[in-house]
Amino acid sequence: xxxxxxxxxxxxxxxxxxxxxxxxxxxxxxxxxxxxxxxxxxxxxxxxxxxxxxxxxxxxxxxxxxxxxxxxxxxxxxxxxxxxxxxxxxxxxxxxxxxxxxxxxxxxxxxxxxxxxxxxxxxxxxxxxxxxxxxxxxxxxxxxxxxxxxxxxxxxxxxxxxxxxxxxxxxxxxxxxxxxxxxxxxxxxxxxxxxxxxxxxxxxxxxxxxxxxxxxxxxxxxxxxxxxxxxxxxxxxxxxxxxxxxxxxxxxxxxxxxxxxxxxxxxxxxxxxxxxxxxxxxxxxxxxxxxxxxxxxxxxxxxxxxxxxxxxxxxxxxxxxxxxxxxxxxxxxxxxxxxxxxxxxxxxxxxxxxxxxxxxxxxxxxxxxxxxxxxxxxxxxxxxxxxxxxxxxxxxxxxxxxxxxxxxxxxxxxxxxx
Amino acid sequence: xxxxxxxxxxxxxxxxxxxxxxxxxxxxxxxxxxxxxxxxxxxxxxxxxxxxxxxxxxxxxxxxxxxxxxxxxxxxxxxxxxxxxxxxxxxxxxxxxxxxxxxxxxxxxxxxxxxxxxxxxxxxxxxxxxxxxxxxxxxxxxxxxxxxxxxxxxxxxxxxxxxxxxxxxxxxxxxxxxxxxxxxxxxxxxxxxxxxxxxxxxxxxxxxxxxxxxxxxxxxxxxxxxxxxxxxxxxxxxxxxxxxxxxxxxxxxxxxxxxxxxxxxxxxxxxxxxxxxxxxxxxxxxxxxxxxxxxxxxxxxxxxxxxxxxxxxxxxxxxxxxxxxxxxxxxxxxxxxxxxxxxxxxxxxxxxxxxxxxxxxxxxxxxxxxxxxxxxxxxxxxxxxxxxxxxxxxxxxxxxxxxxxxxxxxxxxxxxxxxxxxxxxxxxxxxxxxxxxxx
Numbered sequence: 001x002x003x004x005x006x007x008x009x010x011x012x013x014x015x016x017x018x019x020x021x022x023x024x025x026x027x028x029x030x031x032x033x034x035x036x037x038x039x040x041x042x043x044x045x046x047x048x049x050x051x052x053x054x055x056x057x058x059x060x061x062x063x064x065x066x067x068x069x070x071x072x073x074x075x076x077x078x079x080x081x082x083x084x085x086x087x088x089x090x091x092x093x094x095x096x097x098x099x100x101x102x103x104x105x106x107x108x109x110x111x112x113x114x115x116x117x118x119x120x121x122x123x124x125x126x127x128x129x130x131x132x133x134x135x136x137x138x139x140x141x142x143x144x145x146x147x148x149x150x151x152x153x154x155x156x157x158x159x160x161x162x163x164x165x166x167x168x169x170x171x172x173x174x175x176x177x178x179x180x181x182x183x184x185x186x187x188x189x190x191x192x193x194x195x196x197x198x199x200x201x202x203x204x205x206x207x208x209x210x211x212x213x214x215x216x217x218x219x220x221x222x223x224x225x226x227x228x229x230x231x232x233x234x235x236x237x238x239x240x241x242x243x244x245x246x247x248x249x250x251x252x253x254x255x256x257x258x259x260x261x262x263x264x265x266x267x268x269x270x271x272x273x274x275x276x277x278x279x280x281x282x283x284x285x286x287x288x289x290x291x292x293x294x295x296x297x298x299x300x301x302x303x304x305x306x307x308x309x310x311x312x313x314x315x316x317x318x319x320x321x322x323x324x325x326x327x328x329x330x331x332x333x334x335x336x337x338x339x340x341x342x343x344x345x346x347x348x349x350x351x352x353x354x355x356x357x358x359x360x361x362x363x364x365x366x367x368x369x370x371x372x373x374x375x376x377x378x379x380x381x382x383x384x385x386x387x388x389x390x391x392x393x394x395x396x397x398x399x400x401x402x403x404x405x406x407x408x409x410x411x412x413x414x415x416x417x418x
Numbered sequence: 419x420x421x422x423x424x425x426x427x428x429x430x431x432x433x434x435x436x437x438x439x440x441x442x443x444x445x446x447x448x449x450x451x452x453x454x455x456x457x458x459x460x461x462x463x464x465x466x467x468x469x470x471x472x473x474x475x476x477x478x479x480x481x482x483x484x485x486x487x488x489x490x491x492x493x494x495x496x497x498x499x500x501x502x503x504x505x506x507x508x509x510x511x512x513x514x515x516x517x518x519x520x521x522x523x524x525x526x527x528x529x530x531x532x533x534x535x536x537x538x539x540x541x542x543x544x545x546x547x548x549x550x551x552x553x554x555x556x557x558x559x560x561x562x563x564x565x566x567x568x569x570x571x572x573x574x575x576x577x578x579x580x581x582x583x584x585x586x587x588x589x590x591x592x593x594x595x596x597x598x599x600x601x602x603x604x605x606x607x608x609x610x611x612x613x614x615x616x617x618x619x620x621x622x623x624x625x626x627x628x629x630x631x632x633x634x635x636x637x638x639x640x641x642x643x644x645x646x647x648x649x650x651x652x653x654x655x656x657x658x659x660x661x662x663x664x665x666x667x668x669x670x671x672x673x674x675x676x677x678x679x680x681x682x683x684x685x686x687x688x689x690x691x692x693x694x695x696x697x698x699x700x701x702x703x704x705x706x707x708x709x710x711x712x713x714x715x716x717x718x719x720x721x722x723x724x725x726x727x728x729x730x731x732x733x734x735x736x737x738x739x740x741x742x743x744x745x746x747x748x749x750x751x752x753x754x755x756x757x758x759x760x761x762x763x764x765x766x767x768x769x770x771x772x773x774x775x776x777x778x779x780x781x782x783x784x785x786x787x788x789x790x791x792x793x794x795x796x797x798x799x800x801x802x803x804x805x806x807x808x809x810x811x812x813x814x815x816x817x818x819x820x821x822x823x824x825x826x827x828x829x830x831x832x833x834x835x836x837x838x839x840x841x842x843x844x845x846x847x848x849x850x851x852x853x854x855x856x857x
Contacts, residue, residue: 058452059452060449060452060453060456060560060564061445061448061452062556062559062560062613062615063612065559065615066612112588113585113587113604114577114588114604114607115577115607115611117580117585120580120581123616123618124581124619125619127430128428128429128430128619141616142608142611142612144794144797145790145793145794146608148611148616223583224583
């Protein structure tokens with residue numbers, strides 16, 4: 001998309017009312033700021049310290065703006081506590097029916113280089129991404145004790161992982177899967193459309209809003225698309241959802257890495273168990289070879305030049321044909337299986353894009369996707385789950401049953417220079 | 419309105435950090451006025467020791483640390499001494515403060531310093547540019563007199579790298595500067611984040627320039643060495659001129675890019691604009707037809723042509739204005755202007771003035787950070803105590819939080835922390851939660 005020169009000259013760009021007030025954007029100029037004259041009489045300070053009779057110094061503009069943001073919210077009870085963050089219920093001061101979750105990020109002792117990358121990335125990207133299928137960052141402010149507070153959308157119905165795992169409690173259908181997948185694809189499409197890679201898509205990062213809408217959360221590993229030639233870390237995405245190019249050590253990759261994860265989530269929704277639950281990287285690669293096919297020069301040109309290709313091993317499994325998938329995934333019909341296969345294509349260049357997924361015929365064929373209000377949903381425990389999901393972010397922390405605990409967040413911090 | 423424009427308007431760069439020149443000037447005036455009144459207040463309530471000795475201490479870093487730690491710790495002896503001195507000698511007179519114009523001049527100076535450092539480290543363009551933008555945003559709502567720009571620029575460089583996806587080790591990063599410790603760089607980080615309103619994503623014109631180059635090549639009739647020359651020059655301009663001026667506050671990345679391109683090669687920039695708007699009526703017309711079938715084809719065509727020519731004129735106007743702004747600070751100023759005696763004649767007096775009028779409590783970032791940390795710890799302890807208090811103390815707890823809320827909201831500087839802290843203040847003589855001079 002070429003940059004359009006059409007954005008008008010600032011005088012127009014700065015209308016005081018902003019029709020799109022999706023995020024609070026207090027202009028520093030809307031508030032009259034009283035600037036009391038300094039008490040320039042130079043009266044010497046009384047020897048006895050009297051209590052706060054002297055008017056306090058006014059806050060700097062930056063502090064005033066921060067306080068204004070903070071004052072909009074009333075913090076409620078603590079919903080969860082983790083080593084990375086605490087999560088509180090909250091509501092708008094002006095309208096208590098407007099609920100939110102406040103994630104208060106703790107100062108991380110372990111990270112000696114200031115603000116932790118997780119927090120920085122999450123704030124950076126969520127500030128810019130505004131979409132119904134991406135968790136909304138409503139506001140950010142700092143509290144007096146120098147902690148970061150992220151005001152996030154209130155998502156009281158838990159996450160997709162719960163719905164998948166609790167087979168006895170929740171039943172869902174082909175149409176339900178289609179609805180959730182549609183929402184997931186739209187969220188991922190919006191990320192890619194804005195040149196952001198999520199790099200940690202998995203069921204417990206897909207949260208459910210009060211109206212049943214699914215939202216992509218946890219942008220702690222996200223990053224902008226790299227410029228050509230600049231390497232990225234291949235140690236991203238929780239291992240069960242990690243695409244073969246990352247397992248093989250690719251340093252230059254695209255949105256296709258997220259699409260693979262989406263495919264794994266799709267498969268998991270159907271079989272209600274993780275599709276490729278490898279115990280470590282080589283096991284994961286082995287599973288991919290066995291269940292999807294061994295990457296070779298034929299199905300993926302130049303794959304042998306990737307750093308870890310030696311790990312693939314000598315045994316070559318042919319790429320699983322359509323019938324192989326139909327046996328396991330026929331619940332979503334032939335069209336559904338077609339889409340699944342396109343997301344789980346070995347060669348990332350041939351893998352379907354987010355846009356391509358949205359255009360896929362599965363979403364237009366019968367059955368129609370379930371409407372949000374009719375989707376199966378949690379009846380209890382969702383709030384706690386939200387708190388657990390929100391405070392987690394740092395995956396080194398406990399992950400009760402070890403599901404998805406194997407993300408590697410060792411990132412490649414080299415290459416700062418040209 | 420074009421889809422890209424709608425998208426740009428959702429960015430934090432537009433929502434939070436775009437102003438008209440008048441708005442920006444008034445923000446800076448407010449910032450300056452607040453700093454004056456706050457610093458006056460602090461100096462008057464706890465005046466620094468008489469000048470002759472103090473003014474002999476030249477280096478800003480060490481000088482600041484002496485001054486602030488002295489006034490920051492509630493040492494009764496020192497206070498008493500000062501009090502005596504004060505009574506014995508003449509009443510303390512306030513220093514002369516920097517004007518908003520002088521602050522801006524210093525900000526420009528420090529921005530150039532930042533760019534020099536960034537060039538020295540060979541930082542990639544987005545990191546260098548983000549760092550510079552962070553510095554200028556920070557000092558839109560904070561005064562140069564309140565927080566030390568020489569320190570903040572290092573913090574901006576460090577955070578600029580982080581915001582662009584590279585996470586340098588802070589100690590190693592600090593070693594690249596003379597007389598700098600990692601601690602000093604981190605001390606300003608949180609302050610910076612708050613000052614830039616947690617808008618970490620800055621949209622730069624560099625990729626836009628690459629796009630324009632591709633466009634120009636696509637036309638097929640433009641000489642490729644000419645394109646390369648223009649592109650190189652424009653890149654050079656983009657790495658300096660928009661960052662040392664207020665271009666990012668007033669113009670979009672694409673406008674800045676076109677302005678830089680037109681400085682490098684006016685005809686090529688005009689060509690890009692021409693090709694864009696030349697084609698525009700057709701696309702406009704098509705979309706009108708499909709979305710609004712009631713409008714007849716001819717009127718929508720006319721309307722499109724009309725809008726298009728009007729928009730084109732406005733775009734050209736914006737690009738020209740931006741070009742004039744950039745032309746004031748050509749890249750050559752990085753080396754030629756700022757090093758010369760005449761620039762020293764302007765900057766040195768300002769630096770001297772700044773040394774006299776800076777905020778006694780806040781200019782030393784490391785000390786300030788320490789005090790805030792200690793205060794936070796104290797509050798946490800107090801909270802735990804309260805929480806452990808259990809059932810019958812419910813009302814007390816509620817009262818406490820009410821006070822906390824009210825004070826915090828109403829804007830007592832470092833005031834909003836219940837009574838517990840106040841009591842503790844007398845116990846430990848470490849950092850004063852209220853920051854000495856106000857207590």
